[in-house]
């Protein structure tokens with residue numbers, strides 16, 4: 375069993391859990407945020423930067439690495455860990471979401487998905503088996519099943535058909551995985567779909583938990599639905615997921631959504647938000663978002679966040695970082711990216727501490743107050 379979950383405690387104030395996930399490349403504590411390294415790099419960060427900020431696991435993408443450089447090159451390099459010089463855990467998304475969000479979709483069939491390469495326009499085909507073969511070549515510690523992430527909103531009948539097909543695809547992923555001979559060194563998580571429909575979430579959870587996955591994700595969220603819809607879906611979905619296995623909410627990364635997801639029983643998160651907004655000069659701080667490229671910071675020699683102890687905040691000023699961003703200097707993007715990732719990783723460390731002290735609801739209220747979120 376390459377992936378195991380160790381439950382440490384449940385917060386007495388909320389449903390939040392403290393745990394550890396053991397993988398072939400090491401253990402990470404949960405609740406945990408995963409920096410996204412789509413093209414085998416967390417944009418502008420080195421592995422040393424990621425270790426300095428105590429990132430314990432990163433995410434990469436099957437779809438992108440299949441297209442460029444190709445999984446055969448990465449396999450020849452000895453796998454993704456060696457290729458990118460990251461010796462801690464790696465989770466790879468299966469390509470389901472990327473196909474639907476990046477390519478002009480041609481057709482979803484029982485066998486798989488026909489679409490065009492979003493770079494070259496060439497016709498491509500991705501199936502559950504192919505998605506598993508690519509992830510086996512990459513050698514990720516945690517692989518994701520190949521699923522359909524339906525658009526939001528989607529009507530009930532479409533969603534039901536999609537859930538049933540995703541469940542059949544999950545079975546095909548599992549059998550491909552067991553036939554690969556890699557099931558002792560790589561783990562596979564199932565992805566629960568069903569949109570905002572409780573009956574379909576129940577059906578999807580029943581189908582997938584009847585198959586023995588070492589962990590489960592909640593898919594089909596963070597696709598444009600309002601936050602209260604996401605929170606409602608989590609409230610009736612996480613109780614359907616095994617308590618003794620990791621629960622992963624895909625594509626979620628704003629500070630309020632992370633805290634609210636943890637309170638509803640989620641252990642793992644990933645999102646491009648911190649790294650993406652960093653590259654347009656927007657920073658997450660304890661007092662809310664700070665758009666450092668704004669002219670008002672031209673002579674502001676304070677750190678990005680006066681409550682942050684990261685290397686960037688101890689060394690550089692808003693004025694200097696604003697200057698670099700305005701000049702499109704790569705070093706500027708490195709500084710905002712480092713701080714944003716550090717901010718979210720520190721937030722998760724404070725969340726784990728609050729769970730240990732049974733005060734996560736209080737922590738949520740304090741954080742929302744200072745960050746400027748409404749505390750509804």
Ligand SMILES: Nc1nc(=O)c2cc3nc(NCCN4CCCCC4)[nH]c3cc2[nH]1
Pocket residue numbers: 467468469470471472518519521522523565592593594595596597624625626645646647650
């Ligand atoms: N295999 C798979 N299945 C999903 O249902 C899924 C659902 C997802 N939902 C998101 N949302 C990403 C939202 N992100 C927010 C910041 C800007 C870019 C988009 N990523 C996802 C990835 C996913 N991967």
Ligand SMILES: [Zn+2]
Pocket residue numbers: 678679682683684685686687713716
């Ligand atoms: Zn900082």
